Amino acid sequence: MSATTIIDTAPLGALIRYTDGSPKPPARFTKKLAAWERSNGVGRLVKKEPARPYRTWTAPASFTLHEGNFASEGVILVTIMRSHSADSPLVFELAEEPKPGQVRVLLDFGGNTELLHLAESVTAAELWIAKAGYRNARLEMVGDESNDRAGGADLAA
DSSP states (O other), rough: OOHHHHHHHHOTTTTTEEEOSOOOTTOOOOHHHHHHHHEEEEEEOOOOOEEEESSSOOOOOOOEEEEEEEEEEEEEEEEEEEETTTTTTSSSEEEEETTTTTTTEEETTTEEEEEEESSSHHHHHHHEEEEHHHHHOOOOOOOOOTTTOOOOOOOSS
C-alpha cells in the first residue's frame, strides 16, 4: 500500500507496518541496523492530517504512527512518534485493525483528531482518562464510529 492509501482507508488505532524493502543487516553492524530501523518498523496509527497550504508551498497530507515508549519505574520518559507524508517512498501494510468492541480515546484539536489510547472496554478507557488527566477526551467505540461522545457519558445507549 502507498501512504496515500493508509491516509484514505486505515482507521485510527490500526497497526501499520512499513518497509523500504531492504534486508535487515546483521546486529553487529549497529549503524546500518539503526538506519534500517528508521525505514522499517511498525506503529499504531494515531493521527491523520490533510494537506496544508501555506503562502509559498503546500505541505502534503500525512499520518503519524506511535512506535513505542521508553519508561523507567512506570513513568514514560520518551514517546516515539514517526510521521510519514503522502509522498513517502516506503511501502505500508495494514497489519491489524482495531477489534470491534475496543474503545478509542480521542482528542480533537487544531481541526484534527488524535488517538490517545486504545482500550479494551469503556471502563478501561474511562480509567485511563482519569489516570492520564485528559478532560477534553472523547470515547469512540470501534465498529460504531458515528456514535462517539465526550468523556464521562455512557457509550451503551
